[in-house]
Amino acid sequence: MKNEKAEEIFRKFLKEGNNRITPERFEVLEYALEYEGHFGADDLFILMKSSKSRVSRATVYNTLELLVQCELLSKRNFGDNISRYESNFKRQQHDHLICVECGEIVEFTDTRLLNIPESICKDLGFELDSYSFNIFARCKNRKNCKKHSNEKK
Amino acid sequence: MKNEKAEEIFRKFLKEGNNRITPERFEVLEYALEYEGHFGADDLFILMKSSKSRVSRATVYNTLELLVQCELLSKRNFGDNISRYESNFKRQQHDHLICVECGEIVEFTDTRLLNIPESICKDLGFELDSYSFNIFARCKNRKNCKKHSNEKK
DNA sequence: ATTGCTGCAAAACGTTTGCACCTAT
DNA sequence: ATAGGTGCAAACGTTTTGCAGCAAT
Numbered sequence: 501m502k503n504e505k506a507e508e509i510f511r512k513f514l515k516e517g518n519n520r521i522t523p524e525r526f527e528v529l530e531y532a533l534e535y536e537g538h539f540g541a542d543d544l545f546i547l548m549k550s551s552k553s554r555v556s557r558a559t560v561y562n563t564l565e566l567l568v569q570c571e572l573l574s575k576r577n578f579g580d581n582i583s584r585y586e587s588n589f590k591r592q593q594h595d596h597l598i599c600v601e602c603g604e605i606v607e608f609t610d611t612r613l614l615n616i617p618e619s620i621c622k623d624l625g626f627e628l629d630s631y632s633f634n635i636f637a638r639c640k641n642r643k644n645c646k647k648h649s650n651e652k653k
Numbered sequence: 654m655k656n657e658k659a660e661e662i663f664r665k666f667l668k669e670g671n672n673r674i675t676p677e678r679f680e681v682l683e684y685a686l687e688y689e690g691h692f693g694a695d696d697l698f699i700l701m702k703s704s705k706s707r708v709s710r711a712t713v714y715n716t717l718e719l720l721v722q723c724e725l726l727s728k729r730n731f732g733d734n735i736s737r738y739e740s741n742f743k744r745q746q747h748d749h750l751i752c753v754e755c756g757e758i759v760e761f762t763d764t765r766l767l768n769i770p771e772s773i774c775k776d777l778g779f780e781l782d783s784y785s786f787n788i789f790a791r792c793k794n795r796k797n798c799k800k801h802s803n804e805k806k
Numbered sequence: 807a808t809t810g811c812t813g814c815a816a817a818a819c820g821t822t823t824g825c826a827c828c829t830a831t
Numbered sequence: 832a833t834a835g836g837t838g839c840a841a842a843c844g845t846t847t848t849g850c851a852g853c854a855a856t
Contacts, residue, residue: 520830520836542820556838561821579785581734581845582820597773600782610773616765617788620750624761626790629753632732634784635770639780673810673855697844709813714846734820735845 503533506572506589513570528563532573538584538605571577578605589636597635604639659665659725666723677708681716685726691737691758731758731787750788757792779789 510529514521531548532539539547545560564585567573575583578598595613597606617631663682667674685692692700698713717738720726729737731751748766750759770784782793 518835520834522830522836524837540820554838558822558839559837569710575732576734577728577730577734579728579731581736581832583734597777597779599779606777606779608773608777610769611662612765612769619789620761620763620788624750624759624790626750626752626759626788627793629789629791630789631786633784635773635779635784636782637774637777638782640778640780675811675855677812693845697813707813711814711847712812798821 502530503589505532505553510567513567517569519566524559525563525566527553527555528560529567529572532564532585533587533589534565535587537570538576538578538586540582540584544585577612579636593605595633597628597637599639601638655683656742659686663720663723667719670722672719677712678716678719680708681713682720682725685717685720685738686740686742688740691729691731691739693737698715703748713747725762730785732789748786749790750790753789754790754791 506529507526510526511521514525527548528544531544531551531553535544535638539562541561541564542557544597545555545557548555548560564573564575568575568585572587572589573585574588576586576596578596585608592609594607594609597608598604598607613633621628628635659682660679663679664674666672667678680701681697682707684697684704688697688700694714694717695710697717698708698710699710701713717726717728721728721738725740725742726738727741729739729749731737731749745762747760747762750761751757752759766786771781774781
Protein backbone atom coordinates (compact mmCIF):
# COMPACT_ATOMS: atom_id res chain seq x y z
CA MET A 501 0.00 0.00 0.00
CA LYS A 502 3.02 2.25 0.29
CA ASN A 503 3.45 4.79 -2.43
CA GLU A 504 7.02 4.71 -3.67
CA LYS A 505 6.63 7.56 -6.12
CA ALA A 506 5.26 10.01 -3.57
CA GLU A 507 7.91 9.02 -1.04
CA GLU A 508 10.53 9.64 -3.63
CA ILE A 509 9.21 13.13 -4.32
CA PHE A 510 9.01 13.91 -0.62
CA ARG A 511 12.50 12.62 0.05
CA LYS A 512 13.93 14.71 -2.72
CA PHE A 513 12.08 17.80 -1.49
CA LEU A 514 13.32 17.33 2.05
CA LYS A 515 16.88 16.85 0.90
CA GLU A 516 16.82 19.96 -1.26
CA GLY A 517 15.50 22.09 1.56
CA ASN A 518 17.95 20.68 4.11
CA ASN A 519 15.08 19.18 6.02
CA ARG A 520 15.77 15.96 7.80
CA ILE A 521 14.43 12.70 6.54
CA THR A 522 12.63 11.13 9.46
CA PRO A 523 10.38 8.09 9.73
CA GLU A 524 7.65 10.19 11.35
CA ARG A 525 7.36 12.39 8.27
CA PHE A 526 6.94 9.42 6.00
CA GLU A 527 4.38 7.96 8.31
CA VAL A 528 2.32 11.15 8.02
CA LEU A 529 2.69 11.04 4.24
CA GLU A 530 1.41 7.49 4.13
CA TYR A 531 -1.67 8.21 6.21
CA ALA A 532 -2.39 11.40 4.28
CA LEU A 533 -2.31 9.64 0.92
CA GLU A 534 -4.55 6.88 2.17
CA TYR A 535 -7.15 9.25 3.53
CA GLU A 536 -10.28 9.30 1.38
CA GLY A 537 -11.42 12.84 0.66
CA HIS A 538 -10.63 15.97 2.60
CA PHE A 539 -9.28 15.92 6.11
CA GLY A 540 -8.27 18.36 8.80
CA ALA A 541 -4.84 18.10 10.38
CA ASP A 542 -6.41 17.04 13.63
CA ASP A 543 -8.52 14.37 11.93
CA LEU A 544 -5.33 12.83 10.64
CA PHE A 545 -3.64 13.09 14.00
CA ILE A 546 -6.55 11.35 15.71
CA LEU A 547 -6.67 8.65 13.07
CA MET A 548 -2.96 8.01 13.49
CA LYS A 549 -3.30 7.98 17.26
CA SER A 550 -6.16 5.52 17.09
CA SER A 551 -4.01 3.31 14.91
CA LYS A 552 -0.75 2.34 16.46
CA SER A 553 1.14 5.49 15.56
CA ARG A 554 3.16 7.49 18.07
CA VAL A 555 3.62 10.74 16.14
CA SER A 556 2.78 13.96 17.92
CA ARG A 557 0.28 16.57 16.93
CA ALA A 558 3.08 19.06 16.27
CA THR A 559 4.75 16.69 13.85
CA VAL A 560 1.53 16.10 11.96
CA TYR A 561 0.87 19.82 11.55
CA ASN A 562 4.45 20.48 10.57
CA THR A 563 4.64 17.63 8.09
CA LEU A 564 1.37 18.45 6.38
CA GLU A 565 2.73 21.92 5.71
CA LEU A 566 5.82 20.40 4.13
CA LEU A 567 3.67 18.13 1.99
CA VAL A 568 1.77 21.15 0.73
CA GLN A 569 5.04 22.87 -0.11
CA CYS A 570 6.17 19.97 -2.24
CA GLU A 571 2.72 19.80 -3.81
CA LEU A 572 1.84 16.29 -2.77
CA LEU A 573 -1.11 17.75 -0.89
CA SER A 574 -3.37 20.74 -1.39
CA LYS A 575 -4.61 22.86 1.45
CA ARG A 576 -8.21 23.99 1.22
CA ASN A 577 -10.52 26.28 3.10
CA PHE A 578 -14.23 25.69 2.87
CA GLY A 579 -15.28 28.70 4.86
CA ASP A 580 -15.48 27.14 8.30
CA ASN A 581 -12.06 28.20 9.53
CA ILE A 582 -10.59 24.73 9.37
CA SER A 583 -7.70 23.92 7.06
CA ARG A 584 -8.40 20.78 5.07
CA TYR A 585 -5.95 18.79 3.07
CA GLU A 586 -6.34 16.46 0.15
CA SER A 587 -3.96 14.41 -1.91
CA ASN A 588 -2.84 15.84 -5.22
CA PHE A 589 -1.21 12.63 -6.11
CA LYS A 590 -2.37 11.39 -9.50
CA ARG A 591 -5.38 13.69 -9.35
CA GLN A 592 -6.29 16.37 -11.79
CA GLN A 593 -6.78 19.98 -10.81
CA HIS A 594 -10.29 20.66 -9.59
CA ASP A 595 -12.42 23.01 -7.53
CA HIS A 596 -15.19 22.48 -5.00
CA LEU A 597 -18.87 23.02 -4.53
CA ILE A 598 -20.01 22.82 -0.92
CA CYS A 599 -23.63 22.24 0.04
CA VAL A 600 -24.58 24.83 2.63
CA GLU A 601 -27.26 22.51 4.01
CA CYS A 602 -25.39 19.28 4.60
CA GLY A 603 -21.74 20.04 3.94
CA GLU A 604 -21.40 17.63 1.07
CA ILE A 605 -18.43 18.47 -1.12
CA VAL A 606 -18.64 18.00 -4.88
CA GLU A 607 -15.52 18.31 -6.98
CA PHE A 608 -15.66 19.74 -10.46
CA THR A 609 -13.39 20.92 -13.22
CA ASP A 610 -14.29 23.82 -15.43
CA THR A 611 -12.02 24.67 -18.30
CA ARG A 612 -13.08 28.30 -18.27
CA LEU A 613 -11.19 28.70 -15.01
CA LEU A 614 -7.90 27.46 -16.36
CA ASN A 615 -6.47 30.76 -17.54
CA ILE A 616 -8.32 33.26 -15.41
CA PRO A 617 -6.09 33.34 -12.32
CA GLU A 618 -2.98 33.65 -14.44
CA SER A 619 -4.38 36.46 -16.54
CA ILE A 620 -5.68 38.40 -13.54
CA CYS A 621 -2.24 38.20 -11.95
CA LYS A 622 -0.65 39.48 -15.11
CA ASP A 623 -3.05 42.40 -15.24
CA LEU A 624 -2.38 43.35 -11.64
CA GLY A 625 1.39 42.84 -11.75
CA PHE A 626 1.54 39.77 -9.56
CA GLU A 627 3.03 36.35 -9.90
CA LEU A 628 0.49 33.57 -9.40
CA ASP A 629 1.02 31.28 -6.47
CA SER A 630 -2.31 29.48 -6.24
CA TYR A 631 -6.00 30.18 -6.15
CA SER A 632 -9.10 28.88 -4.47
CA PHE A 633 -12.53 28.77 -5.99
CA ASN A 634 -15.42 27.50 -3.89
CA ILE A 635 -19.08 27.52 -4.72
CA PHE A 636 -21.62 27.37 -1.91
CA ALA A 637 -24.97 25.98 -2.97
CA ARG A 638 -28.01 23.84 -2.15
CA CYS A 639 -29.15 20.57 -3.69
CA LYS A 640 -32.18 21.28 -5.81
CA ASN A 641 -33.41 17.90 -4.79
CA ARG A 642 -33.49 18.16 -1.02
CA LYS A 643 -34.09 14.46 -0.58
CA ASN A 644 -30.53 13.97 -1.65
CA CYS A 645 -29.18 16.43 0.76
CA LYS A 646 -29.67 15.84 4.42
CA LYS A 647 -28.78 12.20 4.33
CA HIS A 648 -25.14 12.86 3.56
CA SER A 649 -23.09 12.67 6.70
CA ASN A 650 -21.62 16.08 7.23
CA GLU A 651 -17.91 16.15 6.43
CA LYS A 652 -17.41 18.61 9.28
CA LYS A 653 -18.11 15.71 11.61
CA MET B 654 -22.45 59.49 9.67
CA LYS B 655 -25.29 57.10 10.33
CA ASN B 656 -26.53 55.16 7.39
CA GLU B 657 -30.29 55.31 7.25
CA LYS B 658 -30.67 53.03 4.26
CA ALA B 659 -28.66 50.19 5.77
CA GLU B 660 -30.43 50.54 9.09
CA GLU B 661 -33.72 50.32 7.29
CA ILE B 662 -32.70 47.11 5.53
CA PHE B 663 -31.46 45.60 8.78
CA ARG B 664 -34.58 46.56 10.67
CA LYS B 665 -36.77 45.02 8.04
CA PHE B 666 -34.69 41.84 8.03
CA LEU B 667 -34.86 41.53 11.80
CA LYS B 668 -38.58 42.05 11.84
CA GLU B 669 -39.20 39.46 9.15
CA GLY B 670 -37.14 36.86 10.99
CA ASN B 671 -38.73 37.61 14.35
CA ASN B 672 -35.41 38.83 15.64
CA ARG B 673 -35.52 41.60 18.17
CA ILE B 674 -34.56 45.09 17.26
CA THR B 675 -31.99 46.14 19.81
CA PRO B 676 -29.71 49.17 20.05
CA GLU B 677 -26.66 46.90 20.35
CA ARG B 678 -27.30 45.38 16.95
CA PHE B 679 -27.51 48.77 15.31
CA GLU B 680 -24.37 49.84 17.05
CA VAL B 681 -22.52 46.87 15.54
CA LEU B 682 -23.97 47.73 12.13
CA GLU B 683 -22.71 51.27 12.39
CA TYR B 684 -19.18 50.29 13.32
CA ALA B 685 -19.09 47.60 10.65
CA LEU B 686 -20.11 50.00 7.89
CA GLU B 687 -17.55 52.54 8.99
CA TYR B 688 -14.70 50.06 9.05
CA GLU B 689 -12.31 50.58 6.14
CA GLY B 690 -11.48 47.31 4.41
CA HIS B 691 -11.74 43.82 5.80
CA PHE B 692 -12.03 43.10 9.49
CA GLY B 693 -12.27 40.13 11.79
CA ALA B 694 -15.09 39.91 14.30
CA ASP B 695 -12.66 40.38 17.13
CA ASP B 696 -11.07 43.42 15.47
CA LEU B 697 -14.47 45.06 15.47
CA PHE B 698 -15.13 44.05 19.06
CA ILE B 699 -11.82 45.52 20.19
CA LEU B 700 -12.43 48.70 18.23
CA MET B 701 -15.85 49.08 19.80
CA LYS B 702 -14.46 48.36 23.25
CA SER B 703 -11.72 50.94 22.80
CA SER B 704 -14.36 53.44 21.83
CA LYS B 705 -17.04 53.93 24.40
CA SER B 706 -19.14 50.94 23.45
CA ARG B 707 -20.38 48.38 25.95
CA VAL B 708 -21.43 45.58 23.60
CA SER B 709 -20.18 42.12 24.36
CA ARG B 710 -18.11 39.86 22.20
CA ALA B 711 -21.02 37.44 21.85
CA THR B 712 -23.27 40.17 20.53
CA VAL B 713 -20.71 41.28 17.98
CA TYR B 714 -20.28 37.74 16.65
CA ASN B 715 -23.98 37.13 16.62
CA THR B 716 -24.83 40.42 14.93
CA LEU B 717 -22.20 40.10 12.21
CA GLU B 718 -23.74 36.79 11.27
CA LEU B 719 -27.13 38.45 10.98
CA LEU B 720 -25.66 41.20 8.83
CA VAL B 721 -24.25 38.59 6.48
CA GLN B 722 -27.65 36.93 6.28
CA CYS B 723 -29.30 40.14 5.21
CA GLU B 724 -26.44 40.78 2.78
CA LEU B 725 -25.24 44.04 4.23
CA LEU B 726 -21.89 42.37 4.86
CA SER B 727 -19.91 39.65 3.13
CA LYS B 728 -17.96 37.06 5.01
CA ARG B 729 -14.60 36.15 3.53
CA ASN B 730 -11.90 33.62 4.20
CA PHE B 731 -8.41 34.37 3.05
CA GLY B 732 -6.90 31.08 4.02
CA ASP B 733 -5.69 31.93 7.51
CA ASN B 734 -8.64 30.50 9.39
CA ILE B 735 -10.03 33.85 10.39
CA SER B 736 -13.42 35.02 9.17
CA ARG B 737 -13.27 38.52 7.75
CA TYR B 738 -16.15 40.76 6.99
CA GLU B 739 -16.58 43.66 4.62
CA SER B 740 -19.39 45.99 3.79
CA ASN B 741 -21.44 45.21 0.71
CA PHE B 742 -23.20 48.44 1.00
CA LYS B 743 -23.00 50.45 -2.22
CA ARG B 744 -20.10 48.30 -3.41
CA GLN B 745 -19.96 46.25 -6.54
CA GLN B 746 -19.29 42.54 -6.51
CA HIS B 747 -15.59 41.76 -6.49
CA ASP B 748 -13.02 39.10 -5.67
CA HIS B 749 -9.66 39.18 -3.94
CA LEU B 750 -6.00 38.68 -4.63
CA ILE B 751 -3.89 38.14 -1.52
CA CYS B 752 -0.13 38.64 -1.51
CA VAL B 753 1.44 35.59 0.11
CA GLU B 754 4.45 37.65 1.17
CA CYS B 755 2.91 40.63 2.90
CA GLY B 756 -0.80 39.89 3.14
CA GLU B 757 -1.86 42.86 1.03
CA ILE B 758 -5.34 42.39 -0.37
CA VAL B 759 -6.19 43.64 -3.83
CA GLU B 760 -9.76 43.68 -5.00
CA PHE B 761 -10.64 43.03 -8.60
CA THR B 762 -13.61 42.39 -10.82
CA ASP B 763 -13.43 40.06 -13.77
CA THR B 764 -16.41 39.79 -16.03
CA ARG B 765 -15.48 36.26 -17.06
CA LEU B 766 -16.42 35.12 -13.56
CA LEU B 767 -19.91 36.54 -13.66
CA ASN B 768 -21.70 33.52 -15.07
CA ILE B 769 -19.42 30.67 -14.12
CA PRO B 770 -20.73 29.87 -10.61
CA GLU B 771 -24.31 29.93 -11.83
CA SER B 772 -23.63 27.68 -14.77
CA ILE B 773 -21.63 25.18 -12.72
CA CYS B 774 -24.47 24.93 -10.26
CA LYS B 775 -26.92 24.32 -13.03
CA ASP B 776 -24.74 21.56 -14.45
CA LEU B 777 -24.44 19.85 -11.09
CA GLY B 778 -28.06 20.25 -10.05
CA PHE B 779 -27.51 22.79 -7.29
CA GLU B 780 -28.93 26.16 -6.49
CA LEU B 781 -26.25 28.85 -6.12
CA ASP B 782 -25.88 30.44 -2.73
CA SER B 783 -22.55 32.26 -3.05
CA TYR B 784 -18.99 31.65 -4.14
CA SER B 785 -15.52 32.65 -3.13
CA PHE B 786 -12.64 33.19 -5.48
CA ASN B 787 -9.27 34.06 -4.02
CA ILE B 788 -5.98 34.34 -5.83
CA PHE B 789 -2.76 33.97 -3.86
CA ALA B 790 0.22 35.66 -5.48
CA ARG B 791 3.42 37.67 -5.09
CA CYS B 792 4.19 41.23 -6.16
CA LYS B 793 6.50 41.09 -9.14
CA ASN B 794 8.07 44.21 -7.82
CA ARG B 795 9.17 43.17 -4.35
CA LYS B 796 9.97 46.71 -3.34
CA ASN B 797 6.25 47.30 -3.30
CA CYS B 798 5.57 44.35 -1.17
CA LYS B 799 7.09 44.22 2.28
CA LYS B 800 6.30 47.77 3.15
CA HIS B 801 2.57 47.19 3.28
CA SER B 802 1.47 46.71 6.82
CA ASN B 803 0.11 43.22 7.05
CA GLU B 804 -3.66 43.17 7.31
CA LYS B 805 -3.40 40.17 9.62
CA LYS B 806 -1.92 42.52 12.20
C1' DA C 807 -45.53 38.38 30.92
C1' DT C 808 -42.92 36.14 27.89
C1' DT C 809 -39.04 35.09 25.12
C1' DG C 810 -35.18 36.30 23.19
C1' DC C 811 -30.99 39.14 23.73
C1' DT C 812 -27.29 40.77 26.49
C1' DG C 813 -22.89 40.77 29.11
C1' DC C 814 -19.72 38.14 31.22
C1' DA C 815 -16.78 34.40 31.87
C1' DA C 816 -15.52 30.09 30.81
C1' DA C 817 -15.11 26.48 27.50
C1' DA C 818 -14.25 24.79 23.05
C1' DC C 819 -11.80 24.35 19.02
C1' DG C 820 -7.98 24.19 15.73
C1' DT C 821 -3.39 25.52 15.74
C1' DT C 822 1.23 27.02 17.47
C1' DT C 823 4.92 27.20 20.71
C1' DG C 824 8.45 26.13 24.47
C1' DC C 825 11.20 22.90 26.16
C1' DA C 826 14.03 18.88 27.11
C1' DC C 827 15.28 14.87 24.79
C1' DC C 828 16.57 12.45 20.72
C1' DT C 829 18.34 11.43 16.04
C1' DA C 830 19.66 12.17 11.18
C1' DT C 831 23.36 14.16 9.29
C1' DA D 832 29.13 16.93 17.35
C1' DT D 833 25.41 19.60 16.16
C1' DA D 834 21.61 21.38 14.14
C1' DG D 835 17.21 20.21 13.64
C1' DG D 836 13.12 17.20 14.69
C1' DT D 837 10.36 14.99 18.10
C1' DG D 838 6.74 14.32 21.85
C1' DC D 839 4.37 16.39 25.24
C1' DA D 840 1.82 19.83 27.39
C1' DA D 841 0.70 24.23 27.82
C1' DA D 842 -0.42 28.58 25.41
C1' DC D 843 -2.61 30.89 21.83
C1' DG D 844 -6.31 33.32 19.12
C1' DT D 845 -10.79 32.88 17.36
C1' DT D 846 -15.26 31.48 18.09
C1' DT D 847 -19.06 29.39 20.83
C1' DT D 848 -21.66 28.44 24.90
C1' DG D 849 -23.97 28.60 29.63
C1' DC D 850 -26.18 31.30 32.58
C1' DA D 851 -28.41 34.94 35.19
C1' DG D 852 -30.37 39.28 34.43
C1' DC D 853 -32.55 42.49 31.25
C1' DA D 854 -35.36 44.55 27.67
C1' DA D 855 -38.20 44.29 23.33
C1' DT D 856 -42.38 42.66 22.15
